[in-house]
Amino acid sequence: YIFYTDWMWTSFVVFSVSQSTMLAVGAIYYMLFTGVPGTATYYATIMTIYTWVAKGAWFALGYPYDFIVVPVWIPSAMLLDLTYWATRRNKHAAIIIGGTLVGLSFPLFNMVNLLLIRDPLEVAFKYPRPTLPAYMTPIEPQVGKFYNSP
Numbered sequence: 001y002i003f004y005t006d007w008m009w010t011s012f013v014v015f016s017v018s019q020s021t022m023l024a025v026g027a028i029y030y031m032l033f034t035g036v037p038g039t040a041t042y043y044a045t046i047m048t049i050y051t052w053v054a055k056g057a058w059f060a061l062g063y064p065y066d067f068i069v070v071p072v073w074i075p076s077a078m079l080l081d082l083t084y085w086a087t088r089r090n091k092h093a094a095i096i097i098g099g100t101l102v103g104l105s106f107p108l109f110n111m112v113n114l115l116l117i118r119d120p121l122e123v124a125f126k127y128p129r130p131t132l133p134a135y136m137t138p139i140e141p142q143v144g145k146f147y148n149s150p
Helices: 002-034 039-060 074-086 091-115 120-126
Strands: none
Touching: 002 039, 002 074, 002 091, 039 074, 074 091
C-alpha cells in the first residue's frame, strides 16, 4: 500500500511526460516530412491498436483485464492535427503550439481514463505476483546458529 501510494503520482507524471513526448515528437516528425495533416491521429491510432494487442497478450497469459491500461492518445493527436492545419504549415508554430496542447491535454485525458478503471490496489491484492524462484529467495543470516552446540 505504501509503495503504491508513494509511487502513484510519480508513475503518472513519468508516463504522461514520456508518452506525450513520444506522441508529439513522433507525429510532428511524420507531419513535417510527409506534409499530410491527420498523420498524428493515424500515428496515435496505430499506438492504440498496438497497446490493445499487448493488453490481449497479457490477458491471455492470465493477468486481469485491467492489468494494462490503454492510454488515450487519439484526442491529443487530433488537437495536434488541428494545430498543424491551423498554422498554415508554419513548422515552428506547429511544434510549439501543438506540442504544448499535447503536453497539457494528454495527462488530463489519461487522468479521466485512470479514474474509470478498477482500483489498482484491489487488483494488486487479488492477483499477487508469482513467488520468487529458489535462486532469488532471500536467506536469513545464520548468526549464532552454533552458539549453544557442544
